[in-house]
Amino acid sequence: MDSFLKQAADIDRLRYLYSRAAFGATPAELEEMARKPLRKVVRQLVRESDTMVDLNVVEPDENKSKKQLKGLVRDGQLDREMLKERIRENAERVRDLNLQWLDRMATGKAALREKMALFWHGHFACRTQGRNPLFTQQYANTLRQNALGRFGDLLMAVSKEPAMLQFLNNQQNRKNAPNENFAREVMELFTLGRGNYSEHDIKEAARAFTGWQFTPEGQFIFRERVHDEVEKTIFGKTGAFKGEDVIAMLLEKKQTAHFITSKIYRFFVADGPVNETEDKKRVDDLAEQFYKSSYDITDLMETIFTADWFYDPKNRGAHIKSPVELLANLRHTLGVQFDQPQPQIFVQRTLGQLLFYPPNVAGWPGGKNWIDSSSLLFRMQLPNYVLKAADVTVRPKDEGDVNTQLLARKGNNKFRTTVDWTSFEAAFTKTSDAELTDAIAVTLLPFPLRADQRTLLKKQTKPGQTRSERIQTLTAAMMSLPEYQLT
Template identity: 75%
Template sequence: MNEAPESEPSKLANIRYLYSRAGFGATPVELTDAGRKPLRSVIKQLLTNGKQPFAELYVVDAETNVTKRNLKGMMRDGKLDRDMLKERIRQNVENVRDLNLQWLDRMASGENALREKMALFWHGHFACRTMGQNPLLMQQYANTLRQNALGNFGELLMAVSKEPAMLQFLNNQQNRKNAPNENFAREVMELFTLGRARNGAPNYSEHDVKEAARAFTGWQFTPTGQFIFRPAVHDDGEKTIFGKTGTFRGEDVMGMLLEKPQTARFITSKIYRFFVNDTEDPKRVDDLARHFQKNYDIASLMERIFTADWFYDAKNVGAHIKSPVELLAGMRHTLGIQFDTPQPQIFVQRTLGQLLFYPPNVAGWPGGKNWIDSSSLLFRMQLPSYVLKAADVAVQPKEDGDVNTVSLARKGGQNFKTTVNWSVFETAFAKIPDADLPDALAAVLLPFPLRPDQRTLIDTQIKSGQTQSERIRLLTAALMSLPEYQLS
């Protein structure tokens, strides 16, 4: 990629764009620091940080975690009364909530940003919804995604497929010799590796699914959340999958799937649509996929994308609609925002349709334009007023009907109390003359420069006699309320 001809503003724009895609945006200080280095070394840094050892998310440990089933057993044995049972189940739901918030904190911190961003992508790809309110299983699942986020795709695929949360979500516990349940095998092919069809031709047959389901029998988990292979329920007979015959087990099926170029193509396409542009460029994806299939190294694939000239093309910049979690984590990161109470961040996720650990189904969040309808767009444009000015919230998300998740809808969601680290943010603009503030702030916050009509509108937010600090705060809230702030 070219380093030399870049002008300062366009370099700043490129770095801003890179941070918004490879992470959750940048603070003004991060932008200034990165601006002093060649872009290629900024990318290297993002990738290296992402590979460093990471701190696991932790809300519960294996010894003290008690599943809902066990709790019900304890009630039958008279060890718990009904109120205690309810309280313990509520506690489990709250632990999943706290796991959600802990992960969001990590995203907002900006540390290992690419790893967290990649893990968020994998959470949508290997979508798994909290079942039976078991925080331990979700904690393990999340850490497996984060651990392997930039590693080897084959290892990630195997590890996440063997996660008890996933085996439970996809009913593999019920997939037994002589009584197969095809759910797991079907989703592994349709959603995790091959995709249903390419150019109208199916990537696998119903027969492949049936036979693969037999191979996955015996993949189970223990009550303490450990993967276990149970030979007694495994069908060890011959299976024919993709034209090959043998006494295959689940690991063999995964191996066969990784051998297929279509797996690399499918994953690369999805990564391209998430990180580059919702509209795929088939030739570029073909090219990336060919390299990816050689060793399935996720970090190399990402490096190839971020260092490509076309990644910075005007048609890609601002083409991505931020997901609700990207929006929230990004806003927090840029301004150093802390929430004083837990519920509002859950409220935002629920209202906008992306609640971590509760994807709508195994296909994950559809993303792109699906995030936007009249209600969600108005709410997104109001969000800065809620977060920065504690404005009254007059919106209530729907209940999902599940009696077990009602505590996620608890009161307090609309009470935004936040602490914003304004002083650090403001310092970066201390030397900017008042007249230039809107454009300087826009260069940090938005994918495009302000248009003259927008600038006029933004100017109406400030009144004469205000201090620079007041101006920066008002302008920032106004810029974050623009439709363009929804884009990265």
């Protein structure tokens, strides 16, 4: 019997691990990993993410920011055509950053780091005003750099990013005129969760964050002259606190560890609210470990991925792939390369998850929100569009953002791709024709094929097809099943 079916249980478990902890795995990767103990596989995922290469589409001295506005003024008047051109250039740089990050996800290198960074992008959701490419690039690299480190370091670093300070209006937070937006979101969305602080805590913390600003060149700066030095009382403590003191207080609270652990558990383990007693107990235990480890993210993720309960059948197929996960997974599994960049932006917009354009400060809601009547059909047709290089007539959703509309210009629905079928097919060289369907299915789908699915797949293949043609037909058909949308 083919090695895939001999090791079907191990390969199914690894397919599940790589779909949750990474962006899928090729059949060859699954076959190789199936020879190793699970703990070593998880360690390898971690080890491969030890290093990071920065995303880079703009240099600091190229920043299209305040100091360059001088070039947009003619005869004392703002040149609106030049301003439009500048906005278009910025949008294209952010698009390039989007595609560069998606490429990193799809390669499979440092996959755990990139998957964690995608999670943090939803947690620390942020859009830069004016689509500032330098601020966006710095923000993305900060997420990626700290994705597997200590949460306290990540929280501090992201909180000081110009993109975040700008998005949450802290540049306008000054003594005698405090702006509470930044302080509120740091507590409500980034650390404690709603209801675990008072309005007084927010008001006092906002005063502590006065002076946290940034330069046009993208550098964090503390401006003492606008900082409120008067004593504040936060969480029952009184002192002349600054922003760093507030961050430290938040990390001292076990509620922060519990809130973050709950979100990680929902994202990587059980999609949706943690309601069952068993899940609550696990989250409580994980949160306690997370807190005692000084918020060590890698330690937390290793514990999750090596736990028997992570592989519980009730969790299999319970997570709907986000649009970015779906696209990166498809690309990695089959080595897909797009001849032109625009279709990948088109897919993200159409399915409702455009990197660097979260809908609001709370990020993408995820779960069943990824699926609606307008997107489900396109999701299921996507593999055929990509693998068969077809033109698409679907229009992306119009969420009213002129900046995202700039990314949806000509040629965005011309799907021209190169697929590495040679590598994919090579993994099934020893597979008999009789076992081929099941061997492919175990690498792509979270559940065994049902009788009606087998009948459907059989109808897709045609008499006289070469083996290569049959593999390609079966693969495209399986990727078009509803179950391929799940992990």
